[in-house]
Amino acid sequence: xxxxxxxxxxxxxxxxxxxxxxxxxxxxxxxxxxxxxxxxxxxxxxxxxxxxxxxxxxxxxxxxxxxxxxxxxxxxxxxxxxxxxxxxxxxxxxxxxxxxxxxxxxxxxxxxxxxxxxxxxxxxxxxxxxxxxxxxxxxxxxxxxxxxxxxxxxxxxxxxxxxxxxxxxxxxxxxxxxxxxxxxxxxxxxxxxxxxxxxxxxxxxxxxxxxxxxxxxxxxxxxxxxxxxxxxxxxxxxxxxxxx
Amino acid sequence: xxxxxxxxxxxxxxxxxxxxxxxxxxxxxxxxxxxxxxxxxxxxxxxxxxxxxxxxxxxxxxxxxxxxxxxxxxxxxxxxxxxxxxxxxxxxxxxxxxxxxxxxxxxxxxxxxxxxxxxxxxxxxxxxxxxxxxxxxxxxxxxxxxxxxxxxxxxxxxxxxxxxxxxxxxxxxxxxxxxxxxxxxxxxxxxxxxxxxxxxxxxxxxxxxxxxxxxxxxxxxxxxxxxxxxxxxxxxxxxxxxxxxxxxxxxxxxxxxxxxxxxxxxxxxxxxxxxxxxxxxxxxxxxxxxxxxxxxxxxxxxxxxxxxxxxxxxxxxxxxxxxxxxxxxxxxxxxxxxxxxxxxxxxxxxxxxxxxxxxxxxxxxxxxxxxxxxxxxxxxxxxxxxxxxxxxxxxxx
Numbered sequence: 001x002x003x004x005x006x007x008x009x010x011x012x013x014x015x016x017x018x019x020x021x022x023x024x025x026x027x028x029x030x031x032x033x034x035x036x037x038x039x040x041x042x043x044x045x046x047x048x049x050x051x052x053x054x055x056x057x058x059x060x061x062x063x064x065x066x067x068x069x070x071x072x073x074x075x076x077x078x079x080x081x082x083x084x085x086x087x088x089x090x091x092x093x094x095x096x097x098x099x100x101x102x103x104x105x106x107x108x109x110x111x112x113x114x115x116x117x118x119x120x121x122x123x124x125x126x127x128x129x130x131x132x133x134x135x136x137x138x139x140x141x142x143x144x145x146x147x148x149x150x151x152x153x154x155x156x157x158x159x160x161x162x163x164x165x166x167x168x169x170x171x172x173x174x175x176x177x178x179x180x181x182x183x184x185x186x187x188x189x190x191x192x193x194x195x196x197x198x199x200x201x202x203x204x205x206x207x208x209x210x211x212x213x214x215x216x217x218x219x220x221x222x223x224x225x226x227x228x229x230x231x232x233x234x235x236x237x238x239x240x241x242x243x244x
Numbered sequence: 245x246x247x248x249x250x251x252x253x254x255x256x257x258x259x260x261x262x263x264x265x266x267x268x269x270x271x272x273x274x275x276x277x278x279x280x281x282x283x284x285x286x287x288x289x290x291x292x293x294x295x296x297x298x299x300x301x302x303x304x305x306x307x308x309x310x311x312x313x314x315x316x317x318x319x320x321x322x323x324x325x326x327x328x329x330x331x332x333x334x335x336x337x338x339x340x341x342x343x344x345x346x347x348x349x350x351x352x353x354x355x356x357x358x359x360x361x362x363x364x365x366x367x368x369x370x371x372x373x374x375x376x377x378x379x380x381x382x383x384x385x386x387x388x389x390x391x392x393x394x395x396x397x398x399x400x401x402x403x404x405x406x407x408x409x410x411x412x413x414x415x416x417x418x419x420x421x422x423x424x425x426x427x428x429x430x431x432x433x434x435x436x437x438x439x440x441x442x443x444x445x446x447x448x449x450x451x452x453x454x455x456x457x458x459x460x461x462x463x464x465x466x467x468x469x470x471x472x473x474x475x476x477x478x479x480x481x482x483x484x485x486x487x488x489x490x491x492x493x494x495x496x497x498x499x500x501x502x503x504x505x506x507x508x509x510x511x512x513x514x515x516x517x518x519x520x521x522x523x524x525x526x527x528x529x530x531x532x533x534x535x536x537x538x539x540x541x542x543x544x545x546x547x548x549x550x551x552x553x554x555x556x557x558x559x560x561x562x563x564x565x566x567x568x569x570x571x572x573x574x575x576x577x578x579x580x581x582x583x584x585x586x587x588x589x590x591x592x593x594x595x596x597x598x599x600x601x602x603x604x605x606x607x608x609x610x611x612x613x614x615x616x617x618x619x620x621x622x623x624x625x626x627x628x629x630x631x632x633x634x635x636x637x638x639x640x641x
């Protein structure tokens with residue numbers, strides 16, 4: 001059981017209750033998520049672990065406001081965003097301003113340089129080019145890739161590309177980042193480096209980070225883990241191993 | 245906000261420019277086709293202008309001398325000179341024929357005219373006008389003849405003494421101007437063997453070779469070996485005289501057909517080159533459709549190659565209108581490159597065409613607008629595909 005202070009903090013992160021998602025109808029209906037409960041506090045990095053087909057991606061898409069749950073309740077930063085339907089009229093703006101995404105492959109925009117890949121989000125949110133680029137450079141500095149600021153994405157190593165994609169996810173200072181298998185293509189050393197960065201960013205920017213993974217290398221680094229199987233989640237304490 | 249389209253173009257400019265150049269060559273062909281039609285119309289107008297005539301008098305019930313054959317007697321011009329308002333009238337002949345030049349033949353239109361009268365070339369670009377009554381010629385520069393060269397028309401050699409330009413027939417054949425008498429001979433006289441044969445046949449005909457009428461056979465032979473026909477009489481009217489009024493008089497009293505400048509222009513442009521114009525129009529329509537298909541295919545393919553990026557852009561909150569604008573701008577950019585390449589290519593290769601190609605600025609402006617509209621329309625397919633991309637495609641496998 002969590003302490004009251006922790007519960008209060010969770011309210012400001014992302015919090016879901018009884019979230020379900022059903023695909024199809026009638027005899028062919030498939031319940032991808034069944035009464036899922038989950039809470040992630042600002043500054044916390046949790047793992048979402050499960051085998052293929054367990055519902056990880058469906059949950060991530062619901063959390064990312066990409067698909068609509070069938071029922072349940074979802075709050076973000078204390079604001080209800082889903083309850084019997086979306087409570088936010090502009091889901092595009094919600095994704096842009098309040099949710100960061102990190103993908104298995106970095107999926108950087110190949111025709112933009114490193115800075116503009118990061119600055120694009122603040123620009124889309126209406127900030128000026130100069131302000132957006134300044135923010136991008138600050139993040140690149142923090143993530144130790146500022147020296148590649150003017151480089152094309154194709155000139156970066158895999159690790160550098162992933163750091164740039166993390167910077168992009170943080171560009172609008174979202175309260176939550178959804179990371180979909182961010183370490184899958186990386187070796188142990190680089191995978192742990194990415195997890196160190198995610199933990200550092202979570203603390204520095206008070207961002208709740210949900211990492212979907214089945215990467216055995218990084219599972220010991222989580223303090224809390226949600227196991228998902230057949231659309232249901234079970235929470236358990238992780239090892240919370242320090243990353244050197 | 246940065247220009248996503250501009251960045252994408254800069255990122256893959258080589259592919260973009262090469263594609264634009266390919267499209268540009270197609271646009272260049274389209275502009276050239278329009279230029280060929282304009283050239284035909286302009287050639288027809290220049291032909292009429294350079295003849296210096298206000299009226300073309302031809303055989304009754306014909307549309308000669310350019311659209312169909314016309315034959316009238318060469319003394320008709322004297323009757324026309326007697327009409328009120330006519331200041332000059334002169335005979336002309338036109339005959340499309342092969343002119344021997346060195347060891348090869350050149351297809352030309354040989355024009356017979358009377359020096360100093362309507363029908364002679366309006367200006368020379370080199371050499372002099374005809375001063376001798378026979379065996380001198382003025383040629384259009386497109387014949388490739390040079391001053392002082394000798395050319396052979398039928399059985400006589402002519403010296404090229406002058407060069408003119410923009411004097412071509414409605415079929416695009418360059419003109420060669422020779423004295424009227426020579427042209428009449430070239431056009432209507434038979435070769436020696438044919439004349440000998442005709443004389444033998446006439447002599448063998450008892451109705452024409454009567455023993456009691458000694459001068460008859462010679463008179464008939466003389467009439468068979470001389471020519472008194474021309475194709476048209478070109479007429480200049482006095483200042484202040486309406487050509488229409490003179491044409492009416494000629495039609496009414498002389499049993500001939502007379503066309504004003506406007507009517508002759510109508511015959512040349514609306515009738516003579518109408519089929520060619522429709523042909524070119526069909527080509528233009530097909531080229532526009534092919535260009536649109538190519539732009540649509542290229543933009544669609546380029547968009548399909550960016551589906552993952554578009555999904556990511558949509559996931560991170562990019563508006564559909566931003567993505568649509570990116571694709572539209574790329575299509576328009578392709579059109580801009582294509583048009584620039586096409587215009588330059590058409591300007592460069594137009595002089596090499598055997599027929600005059602007239603690239604009108606107005607056609608270029610129309611072409612530019614059409615290219616832009618076609619590119620914009622062609623991009624709709626790609627925009628439709630991009631808007632259908634689900635942002636969820638960026639998440640998961």
